Amino acid sequence: MGDNGYGSMSSYATKLYEGHSLPPLSTLxxxxxxxxxxxxxxxxxxxxxxxRKGFVDWLT
Incomplete structure (x- = not known):
């Protein structure tokens, strides 16, 4: 687990998407x-x- 108790940053955040790296994950x-x-x-x-649905719709 990470220092904040929510786990460490996923490797997903470092993958490339259409040639661009994804922005760092954030938490609210x-x-x-x-x-x-x-x-x-x-x-x-x-x-x-x-x-959750609204957030997923916002992402797409």
Whole structure:
């Protein structure tokens, strides 16, 4: 694991994409109050799924 506890940087970040190296990976950490975690996650994790899908759509 890396120093921050999230693992080390993947070799994926150093691969070439159409002749260009990929930018370094970045991480965003947000602190959510315990009484708001359920709202962030949503019923059955629906909000988290939407966040992930939106991010993947943004990448493509």
């Amino acid at each position: 950490e947000m602190v959510v109050p315990a009484n708001a975690v359920g709202k962030v996650m949503g019923k059955g994790g629906a909000n988290l799924s939407n966040i």
